[in-house]
Structures are given as structure tokens and as C-alpha cells.
Amino acid sequence: FNRHNEISINLAVLKAAFQIELIRGNLALMAGTYAQYNLAGEPKWAQYLNEASLGIRLHEKLWFDVGVMPSYIGFESWYGKDCINLTRSLLAENSPYFFTGGKFTFNPNPKWEIQLWLTNGWQNIVRDEENKSLGIGAGIKFIPSEDFTINYSNYFGNENPNPVRLNRFFNNFYAMYEKNQWTAILGADYGIQQTLGDGWDSWFGLIASLKRELGNKFALAGRAEYYSDPNAIILSEGIKVSGFSANKDYSISKAALLRVEAR
16 A cells, blocks of 8 residues: 555455365456555566465365465455455565465364465565575464454564575464454564674564444444564665554445545
């Protein structure tokens, strides 16, 4: 969401999905400013891929999927209707929206989900010629009750051109509570990365979001956030910034949502 004073398309998606007992798959093509900016470093053919994955059921409680898939990090997605706020948080904008690679998903019981990932790095479809390092990650989701979700995820990899390796270790945590007309979310990011001088730089982010449904048609939501990357590990220049936003939603129908946000 970095276009101003114009009518534009942020994300247009056409998706097909299927699942049978032992196989599942997704294919989604996209266009818009989301693809333009988030996939600017990818080959032209890859900039239209939103999802492209195939999965096989290895066991009653275990799946293996490979391809371009939504990120396991954080509680926001590229689909606006699935998020509390209209625009994405600073934490979401500065962590991966997708990964390319393979993942194991294990559900020992309805309360737990465990994911293990091997990826083409930090939000890449194709790794460039200078850096063919792979990344690894894990996600653990605990649902103690139907109203409450706790999630922790991490990522470890090298994001520096070879042969100099600068390791990155990133952590995300969030807790979500949904009860009746209320939804509340608390989240935090913390990452560290090696420097050329054998030290470590760090960055972090904090967020709190609250939503209240007003009957069947209207909803109000607010967000407060803080993001600190003083050594420009993730961003192009060092920054410490606070943000506040509020939005009002109107459900035109079950299939259509109108949103207005001030940020």
C-alpha cells in the first residue's frame, strides 16, 4: 500500500484449489501493485505467481507440500478480507508474505500444528546467482480453546551474497483472542543478523490490534504499532517509527466488504 492520490489495483487474484484424500494443490495468478513491489527482484514470469503448490498426505496427521506458498510467519496475509485492518502492519510489510520451498505440516491433535520448512531464502521465488543459500524455519501453533490461539515461528538463513555468510535469525510471536463480537491480537517480531565485523545487529516490532463487530453489517478496528530497524537490516535506511490506524467496515453481503481506514 504505497500508492497515493490515485485509483489503483493493489491485488487482483484468480485462484484454483483442490484437495482429495491424499493430494492437494493450489494455483493462484495475480496482478497489481502488491506484485509489482513485493516481487520486483524476481524474473518476469515469476511476478504473476501468487501461489503454486502441490501436497501429498504422508500420514493421517502429516502433509508434505512443495512450491510457492503463503508465509507461516505472522497473523496477516496478502488477502485483505482475512485481516483486521485494511492496510498491513509494519511487521507484516517487513517480513515474508510467502516462501518457496518444501514444508512438513504435522497435526498431532486439533490443538496443535507444527510446521518445518526448507526455503529458497527470505521471500524469494528464485534465488539469484550470487546467493544460492537455503533457509530453514519452524512454526508452532497452539489452540488451547476455540477462542484463543498462540503462535511462534522462526527463520534462519543467510541473506548476504556468497562467499561471505551473514546469518539471520528471526522470531515472530502472536496471541489472538476471538470471543463474540471482539477480536484482540498482540504480536512481536525480533531478529538478529551478523555484521561484517563479527558482531550482531538487531531489529524488532510490536503490534496491538482490536476489533469490535457492531451487529451483522458494521465493525470498527484499531491498531497501534512500533517498528525499530536502526541499522537498516530489513529496510533501505535505518528507522524507528510508531503507527496508529483505525478503520470502519461495512459488509455489503457475505461476499463483499467495504473498508475505510485512517492511518
